[in-house]
Amino acid sequence: MTERYDVVVVGAGPCGSRAALEAAERGCDVLVLEKGAEIGVPKQCAEGISHQGLEDAGIEPRDEWISQEIESFTIFAPNGEELHVIPPDGGYVLERKLFDKWLAAEAAKAGAEIRVNSPVIDVVKEEGRVKGVVVDTPSGPEVVEAEVVIAADGIESRVARAAGLAEPLDPDDMCTCAQYEMVGVDLEDEHSLYFFVDLEWFPGGYFWIFPKSGGRANVGLGIRGTESDPGRAKEILDRAIEEHPVISELVGEAKVLELNVGGVPVSGPIERTYDDGIMVVGDAARQVNPLTGGGLHSGMVCARIAGEVAAEAVEEGDASASVLKRYEKEWRKELKRYDFLKEVCETLRKMDNEALNRLAEALDDETLMAIVSGKGRKKALMRLAKELKSDPSSVSKFGSLLIKYVMKTGW
Amino acid sequence: MGMTVDETRCLGCAACAAICPEDALTLVRGTPEFSEDCTECSWCAKVCPVGAIKREG
Ligand SMILES: Cc1cc2nc3c(=O)[nH]c(=O)nc-3n(C[C@H](O)[C@H](O)[C@H](O)COP(=O)(O)OP(=O)(O)OC[C@H]3O[C@@H](n4cnc5c(N)ncnc54)[C@H](O)[C@@H]3O)c2cc1C
Ligand code: SF4
Numbered sequence: 202m203t204e205r206y207d208v209v210v211v212g213a214g215p216c217g218s219r220a221a222l223e224a225a226e227r228g229c230d231v232l233v234l235e236k237g238a239e240i241g242v243p244k245q246c247a248e249g250i251s252h253q254g255l256e257d258a259g260i261e262p263r264d265e266w267i268s269q270e271i272e273s274f275t276i277f278a279p280n281g282e283e284l285h286v287i288p289p290d291g292g293y294v295l296e297r298k299l300f301d302k303w304l305a306a307e308a309a310k311a312g313a314e315i316r317v318n319s320p321v322i323d324v325v326k327e328e329g330r331v332k333g334v335v336v337d338t339p340s341g342p343e344v345v346e347a348e349v350v351i352a353a354d355g356i357e358s359r360v361a362r363a364a365g366l367a368e369p370l371d372p373d374d375m376c377t378c379a380q381y382e383m384v385g386v387d388l389e390d391e392h393s394l395y396f397f398v399d400l401e402w403f404p405g406g407y408f409w410i411f412p413k414s415g416g417r418a419n420v421g422l423g424i425r426g427t428e429s430d431p432g433r434a435k436e437i438l439d440r441a442i443e444e445h446p447v448i449s450e451l452v453g454e455a456k457v458l459e460l461n462v463g464g465v466p467v468s469g470p471i472e473r474t475y476d477d478g479i480m481v482v483g484d485a486a487r488q489v490n491p492l493t494g495g496g497l498h499s500g501m502v503c504a505r506i507a508g509e510v511a512a513e514a515v516e517e518g519d520a521s522a523s524v525l526k527r528y529e530k531e532w533r534k535e536l537k538r539y540d541f542l543k544e545v546c547e548t549l550r551k552m553d554n555e556a557l558n559r560l561a562e563a564l565d566d567e568t569l570m571a572i573v574s575g576k577g578r579k580k581a582l583m584r585l586a587k588e589l590k591s592d593p594s595s596v597s598k599f600g601s602l603l604i605k606y607v608m609k610t611g612w
Numbered sequence: 613m614g615m616t617v618d619e620t621r622c623l624g625c626a627a628c629a630a631i632c633p634e635d636a637l638t639l640v641r642g643t644p645e646f647s648e649d650c651t652e653c654s655w656c657a658k659v660c661p662v663g664a665i666k667r668e669g
């Protein structure tokens with residue numbers, strides 16, 4: 202007999218589990234299908250998230266999966282100039298292996314069923330409407346029917362593709378990343394996230410050191426797919442640890458515990474994240490911060506909304522596109538703030554190292570702090586915009602962008 | 613001829629599958645498999661962070 206659930210979630214990453222938890226808490230019969238043998242493994246993440254991010258996702262912080270408290274950012278310009286920023290809201294570096302498992306367990310406690318080692322290979326469609334999924338099992342392909350399918354299958358997004366909702370990513374819209382988890386990392390401030398921007402070293406991306414407990418840290422980088430060559434991300438990682446003037450000082454003596462790799466979609470979300478019987482969430486929907494590449498905050502917020510809308514659809518006995526559309530309407534409102542970040546990101550990409558250095562100089566600690574904290578922000582932005590505008594390089598674009606933003610938002 | 617994967621290097625991250633313009637690459641039990649739609653454009657090999665994919669021939 203064919204199995205049947207109210208909601209089938211594909212993928213037990215943070216977004217799949219968050220959606221499953223929401224739908225199960227609201228009384229749905231939920232099944233989560235995860236292709237891997239263990240939830241949370243392999244880790245493909247630097248594990249940073251803000252306090253606000255967890256709060257927006259509706260998750261109470263817990264010591265068991267928090268590795269480090271974060272209070273500031275330390276940003277290095279190509280010339281080694283160092284900016285230190287204390288944002289109004291701090292954050293955490295998580296222990297994703299424990300966090301992912303905990304979140305899946307919460308979904309299970311709320312009533313969701315979870316199956317590992319269960320890759321979904323296709324969707325079942327009837328008259329153009331998604332009716333379920335096909336799972337690869339040891340005894341062959343099996344159909345599981347669902348009122349609503351939630352595709353949370355990460356960057357590969359095979360389910361969204363099968364449903365006709367996602368196209369392959371343009372290599373220029375993906376950052377390809379390599380990271381070590383290291384131990385013996387000697388940071389001046391172990392409560393600060395370290396970022397290194399240098400377009401010659403890290404084209405179209407950046408390098409990071411995110412400290413964890415016990416002298417450990419995630420040490421890695423991302424570069425644009427178009428700037429990549431076979432194995433280049435890992436080669437740059439190794440070379441930066443050996444040779445980069447600042448990075449080698451900080452982690453040159455540290456030892457490797459893990460190698461993590463992955464792709465980050467920075468295209469902005471797919472055009473349409475729902476259809477009859479299906480919603481797409483998280484990396485699969487490319488709901489990622491376009492500037493930082495962070496997808497935990499945005500993805501889990503969208504997943505919570507998807508779980509809510511799935512429960513409404515089940516309750517109303519109507520999972521057609523006209524009901525699931527509520528999901529897209531809600532999450533677009535939530536992620537509206539990323540439009541500006543996308544513009545910032547594109548402008549930054551047009552700069553060269555020299556321009557970045559000038560930007561870092563104009564953006565002294567004080568100005569940056571004012572912008573980030575909000576105290577004296579407008580004045581600081583205006584001053585900065587003026588300074589940058591007087592510079593006849595691509596930096597001036599950044600200045601005009603900021604002026605536009607100040608005008609538009611009335612900061 | 614054709615694309616090959618070094619299965620001991622591949623870490624199953626799916627970056628290659630995400631960009632394949634022909635949708636010719638799927639991860640099967642964690643490693644890439646190529647369908648007959650593959651045009652050998654080598655984009656998958658290019659974006660692989662660890663260089664696990666090669667074009668033979
Ligand atoms: C190197 C790196 C560093 C990062 N650092 C950060 C950071 O510091 N902060 C941050 O916020 N974000 C970061 N990100 C992004 C973040 O990791 C992702 O946005 C986040 O994991 C997305 O969650 P998800 O649940 O959508 O997808 P995933 O976490 O990718 O989970 C998808 C799940 O679906 C499963 N799956 C896939 N296909 C199928 C299938 N066909 N059938 C069944 N199961 C399937 C997978 O096995 C996986 O468990 C980073 C990414 C990378 C690559
Ligand atoms: S990009 Fe490389 S490491 Fe990642 S799945 Fe493809 S072949 Fe494997």
Ligand code: SF4
Nearest residue numbers: 632650651653654656
């Ligand atoms: S060579 Fe090109 S077409 Fe073939 S699998 Fe790789 S990306 Fe796809």
